[in-house]
Amino acid sequence: MSAGGTGEPAADRGEAGGVRTALAGLTTRGRSFLAAGIAAAVCAYVLGQSDLLRVGLLLAVLPLLCAAVLYRTRYQVAGSRRLSPARVPAGSEARVHLRMDNVSRLPTGLLMLQDRVPYVLGPRPRFVLDRVEPGGSREVSYRVRSDLRGRYPLGPLQLRLSDPFGMCELTRSFSAHDTLTVVPRVHPLSPVRFSGEAKGYGDGRQRSLALAGEDDVIPRGYRHGDDLRRVHWRSTARYGELMVRREEQPRRSRCTVLLDTRGIAYEGAGPDSAFEWAVSGTASVLVHMLERGFSVRLLTDSGSSVPGEGSDGFAGSGPETADAAGLMMDTLAVIDHSDGTGLSRAYDVLRGGNEGLLVAFLGDLDEEQAAGVAKMRQRSGGAVAFVLDPGVWTREAADVPPAGDPYEERLRMLREAGWTVVGVPRGASPDELWRQADRERSGLAALGGEARGDTGMSGKAPR
Structure with a gap:
């Protein structure tokens, strides 16, 4: 910091400059004195006035003397x-x-x-x-x-x-x-629950078996406080000390935040532009998810991520959470428009599929790009998209959207693919849209539950 x-100080460097450096430092007053002194000396020589010559010499020598003394200080x-x-x-x-x-x-x-x-x-x-x-x-x-x-x-x-x-x-x-x-503005977001984020710590904790069967468990030594019901007696007899099972392994929730940086996807510039809103929204989601204990990853349309980021992103709820947030904010502070025209590189990165939550901030999409984004839904456990239409951000509030606006058609394509989609109006609050996405996701889940005949919160149909 x-x-x-x-x-x-100033005067003990640049010795090679010598007199030239000193004379270059003369102020307007100093130059005026020097010019007046030279003029008076010339006039005294022409007119033969010795008194005027003394005055001219005094006027000329004074700024030169000041420059020499100051330079040697x-x-x-x-x-x-x-x-x-x-x-x-x-x-x-x-x-x-x-x-x-x-x-x-x-x-x-x-x-x-x-x-x-x-x-x-x-x-x-x-x-x-x-x-x-x-x-x-x-x-x-x-x-x-x-x-x-x-x-x-x-x-x-x-x-x-x-x-x-x-x-x-x-x-x-x-x-x-x-x-x-100077990093993007981070807006506090409400604690909501999206599908795909129930695989983690806290209220959404889920555990997975380390190996397939009882005989395949990997035991470890007993530690003070371990449940005695987890003692593995066969290993205890083999090693001569209490051994407990490690079949339950906590798995942290994952969240990937995709930021569309394509220059052709946004219009306008400045702090109130659509692209700056998308960057600020990305920063808000990243910090929010880190604070909730997620493993968070930042991804752009070019497939790049934060330097030093692991395959699962940065882990939250740890001593390094603040450092991870700082690295992401430093990356977003200098992020700029890319020259890309599509989102295929981001899709290739997501092809592995980590079954986590995918949050995307997208600019203008044509039909091909929208189809590519729709396929990303298959690589995540839940998907939320905030789509910014350049026409909405550049159009005056009183203007009527043109007939057959393709923007709504793109939103419909993403919704049919399983995305929770929210259109972003100009100057909208990130927290308000965040809660709106939760309400839309809940509404879709409720409709899906009725279609399946669900009767409870467990998501299981009655037998």
Whole structure:
């Protein structure tokens, strides 16, 4: 969270620049004095006025003397920068703390401290430090804010030295940089239950047999607190110590979140665009599922995922949950449109089928792409799709949708394939649509239960 640089002040670098560097630091006032002095000296020579020559020499020498003294000044200073926090949601503020330490035995003169920041984070901050005593320090801070996610470099930190007369200013930079990561907004989601997520920890715990039969169990040593009814007597007699069965193995729920990043699937740009809504919705679902203890995987239309992600994704409800969420947010912070035209690569990744929950955020779909998404339903235990129609996001609220809009036809295709489908209107709340998807899934489940003659919550027909 912190980084910085230490070094000497502006004037103790660039010796090769010499006089040229010093003269380049002359301010408008210094250049004016120099020009007036030269003009007065020329006029004094032409007119033979010795007094005017003295005045001209004084005017010309003063800025040159100030530049020479300032250039030869040696300050030993150390600078550092600290971000709080280093990862911030879009639209929120972060504070940058700057610290300047005078590690020399001499007090500094007038210093101007400024930091380089991208224009999207705000204006360039500047601070004037009047005098820093030997061994002393000064701390200043400023705020940055961005509505656009991304990774933004901060620095290098710059010092500007000035003489008391304002004739010359010299600027030098430290070498250290920091990076501010602006991640997508994460909206809290309601705790709902979708089909396909009952294979995990907590209320939805399900266990599976390790091996087929009683003789094939893999025993382990007895531990304090184990149920004595699980003692495997045959292994106990063989090893001479209490052994218990390990036939029940907990299996964690899995969730794959698919983000459609195709550039042709979205229209518009900016923080209120459809693509930014999809990225924010993806981040919200990822964090929500991690907090519920799921093994979560992020997948894009190009088949890529988060660097360091395992085959089953990142596991939640553990000490590494915060780190996993951070890695996913860092990936989403810089994700951009892809050049792809289809979703076949994502389908190939899902062909293995983990029988987990699949949540997809999709842009515009043609008939072929919709058919490919429909086949993904066969590779998951449950599937929920949030479909963003570019026409809805770019059309004015009062405009009437065109007749024969293919958008509704695509939604119908996905519903017939078993997807729980929710159309995303412009500016909708992710939590509201999340609950709407749960209501639609519950309604479909109820209709399916009536069609099968179900009478209870167990999902089994009476005999």
